[in-house]
Amino acid sequence: MKLLLSCTSFISLVFASDVLYYSNKDFAENMPKHDLALVEFFAPWCADCSMIDPFYEEAARILKDNDPPVPLIKVDCTVDTGTCVQYGAQYYPTFKVMRNGEAEDYKGRVTAADIVKNMKYLAGPASKELKTVEDVEKFLAHDDYSVIGFFRNNKSDLAKIYRKVADPVKMEVLFAHTTEQAIRDKYNYNNDIVLFQPKIYQNMYEEPIRKYDGDASTQKITEWIQKQSLGLCSERTNENYKKFNKPLFVVYYDVNFFRNKEHTIYWRNRVLEVAKRFHDAGKDVNFAISHHKTFEPELVMFGLTEDHDRKPVFVPRDKPVVTAKDRRGRKYVMSDEFSEENLEEFVNGVLEDRIEQYLKSDPIPLSNDETVKVAVARNFDEIVNREDKDVLIEFYAPWCNYCTEFEPKYKELAEKLKDEKDLIIAKMDATTNELPNPYKYSKFPIIYFAGKGNKNNPKLYNGDLEVDAVMKFIANESTNELKGYTRRGTMRKTEL
Incomplete structure (x- = not known):
């Protein structure tokens, strides 16, 4: 244990840590002197503690120069057990806000930006x-x-x-x-x-x-x-991303004004050059830069990383990657290599509706003659949103057992309704295709009915996954009465 402490002290000296390490004695003597402080109770073997370390160090560096300064403190609970027990540190890491020796739970997130903002807020x-x-x-x-x-x-x-x-x-x-x-x-x-x-x-x-x-x-x-406070091109973070209005053009690379300042400023200036041109032309366009790792889930949404194993397809090391959302929330990806000229052309293309929007989508089927039509993101409007047809659409997942069990019943339903000229029965793989608004899912399978003239407000089906039950739902919701079934879902009698 002494060796561990010696190593910890050595590392702190080498890296000139701005975090204060307090023993039981230090804690008792020094904490009452601090009007405000943040304390992390940790264990050296704790993986989460190690992951947080660089954020805690960066926050400590910034907050030491705050007015007033806010110290960030660490207590090793494998050594100074008394202090950890006193303040209820039963798991690691545990964070406490200390005011003149009195403790309260820290309720914020533990990124560097969050710690800095939360502690500055509490400081004055x-x-x-x-x-x-x-x-x-x-x-x-x-x-x-x-x-x-x-x-x-x-x-x-x-x-x-x-x-x-x-x-x-x-x-x-x-x-x-x-x-x-x-x-x-x-x-x-x-x-x-x-x-x-x-x-x-x-x-x-x-x-x-x-x-x-x-x-x-x-x-x-x-x-x-x-x-x-956003300016012509500000850094977009987990904390402020909701503040940016559309149309928004985001440039992703390894943004860090503290650890990678020259590189960050170099690429930001390229974006600013373009942003200035649109600003001076009186065009309402918004620009931002974002760290590509922080927003990796967003890059997945834009098809720029592999979703299944999280391995990046495009890692913006030397050149940034650019995405956009227009006023309607439609997504776009700049396919050309980053340059000021290409960025400006991309922005104009999006504003003038000359660029195809990005949709996560399976290929459009070469033939679609089955009674259950296959919808994908790219043909969704053609199949589901057409105003001259009522459409029943099932969203499914290939790994869903309920979907597999329902599939033959869904085909049977479609076969019974194949002569209904005003009705389409369709299905879409929700794991490989982007669902357009207002469709959502919280389970599989999930079924909607999109009636003629009511495509923006489809009706969610909440009944049993049985042919008769779904049939009754369709018959009741259909814009016009079905030719072969009554409103109650029973088959009409045919005259001899």
């Missing part, structure tokens, strides 16, 4: 008051977007609205305010709200400082801050 007021020019300089010396309200006094209408804005948006940007004349004179702002872009994101394509000049309303100011 919604808006920090700035008293001197030095306070302003210190406040702006970090890697987050910042907003400062320069007010004549805290009782002005704009100042009151600003305080309302600061709380809900704080997890995305940092807020401060001042009423000091010397600061207002220095920065030449008077009763203004100003957004400052952090130095690490600054570039030649957009202004690093932007003043709000819209109406004095909470909603308008909030919307302005959210939009401006």
